[in-house]
Amino acid sequence: MTTTISFIDTKGGTGKTTATMYFAAVLHNRGFTCTVVDADPQGSATYWRDRADDNGNSLPFEVRSANIRDLQRGDWPTDYVLIDTPPGHGDILNAARDASDLVVVPTTPAELDVERTWATLDVMGSAPVVVLLGNVDRRSTLYRDAVEAFTDTESADDVVLLSEHIPYRTAIKRGPGTLPISFFGYDKAVDEVLGLIAALTQEEA
C-alpha cells in the first residue's frame, strides 16, 4: 500500500521543497521505497535531483515531474509518495490535496508566512492537514508569537501544529544536490505525521 503526503502552501519560499526532500530522505533511511513527485513547474525538486546526479551522488529515490493528470492517476508504486507543489496554481494544489492521505503545510515564523498559512488551510478545507513550522530561531519573539498563533488563538482551534519545529540551519540551506543524512528534527516530524496517518486509517476502518 502506498501512503501519499503532499507539501502545500499558497505562499512561496516557506520550505515545501526542503520538507519534501527531507521526508523522502528520512523514509529512505528507514528502508522504505519513496517517490518524490515534483508537481511544481519551477522544478525545484528536479533541480535538487539533477544537482545530485551532476555531483556523482545520485539520490537513492526517484524524483519525477507530474502534471495534474499524473496527480489524479497517482501511479507511483512505492511505500511513500511525497508531492512537492508550487506556491499558487490552485488546480495543482487541489489535485495534490485530493491525491494525499495527509497534507503538510510548511511555514515559518515570518509574519507574512503565518498570514498565508491561514489562507492555505482554508483552501485545504476538510482534508487532513498539519502545519510544520520551520526556519525557526527558538530565541526569537517571532517564533514564540507564531507558536502561540497556531496553538492558543481562536483561529487555531482546528489547526494541528506538529510539535517538532525545524531550526534555521545553513546546512539545510545548502541541501539541494545532496542526500540529507542529518535530519534536524525532520525525522521526528515524520514520526508525528505517520502517527497521524495511522490514526486516520484506523478511524476509517
Ligand SMILES: Nc1ncnc2c1ncn2[C@@H]1O[C@H](COP(=O)(O)OP(=O)(O)OP(=O)(O)O)[C@@H](O)[C@H]1O
Ligand atoms: N530550516 C531551514 N534553515 C535554513 N534555510 C532553510 C530552512 N528551510 C528552508 N530553507 C531555505 O529557504 C528557502 C526556501 O525553501 P524551499 O525552497 O524549500 O521553499 P519552497 O516553499 O519550496 O519555495 P517555492 O515556493 O519557491 O517552491 C531555500 O533557500 C531553503 O534552502
Ligand SMILES: [Mg+2]
Ligand atoms: Mg519549492
